Amino acid sequence: MVTITKSAYEGIIKHSESGYPYEICGVLIGNGCEIATFKECRNLNTERARDRYELDPLSFKEADDWARERDMNIMGIYHSHPDHPSLPSETDRMRAWPEWVYLIVSVNNRSFNNARAWVLNDPDSPFSEIQFEVNGT
Numbered sequence: 212m213v214t215i216t217k218s219a220y221e222g223i224i225k226h227s228e229s230g231y232p233y234e235i236c237g238v239l240i241g242n243g244c245e246i247a248t249f250k251e252c253r254n255l256n257t258e259r260a261r262d263r264y265e266l267d268p269l270s271f272k273e274a275d276d277w278a279r280e281r282d283m284n285i286m287g288i289y290h291s292h293p294d295h296p297s298l299p300s301e302t303d304r305m306r307a308w309p310e311w312v313y314l315i316v317s318v319n320n321r322s323f324n325n326a327r328a329w330v331l332n333d334p335d336s337p338f339s340e341i342q343f344e345v346n347g348t
């Protein structure tokens with residue numbers, strides 16, 4: 212199980228809704244099993260932004276530096292699924308890094324539907340869902 216602060220969770224939801232009808236993405240930052248904050252990243256895939264994301268390596272690097280300066284790590288990635296359920300696609304699976312948390316936010320017609328978190332234990336297996344708990348402020 213992972214935990215996520217209320218402020219990070221609400222910020223990610225807001226980002227996902229404001230990006231509608233396009234997929235947005237960003238990184239989850241924290242320590243151990245605790246997601247403390249997040250950073251929005253650019254989606255470089257403008258051609259298929261409705262159903263694909265490609266995280267900008269430059270904004271990834273900036274987020275990574277930012278996290279390290281604060282003794283935190285990038286723990287995973289979040290992205291939105293506009294008008295689709297929060298289930299990982301085959302593309303999501305193929306691109307996923309083992310051990311990272313993949314938070315998928317389903318947005319229906321501009322409003323938050325739900326969010327689910329996934330991890331890939333090894334590259335040849337399907338995603339497993341992990342529970343997350345929203346806490347604090």
Ligand SMILES: [Zn+2]
Binds near residue numbers: 290291299303315
């Ligand atoms: Zn996806």
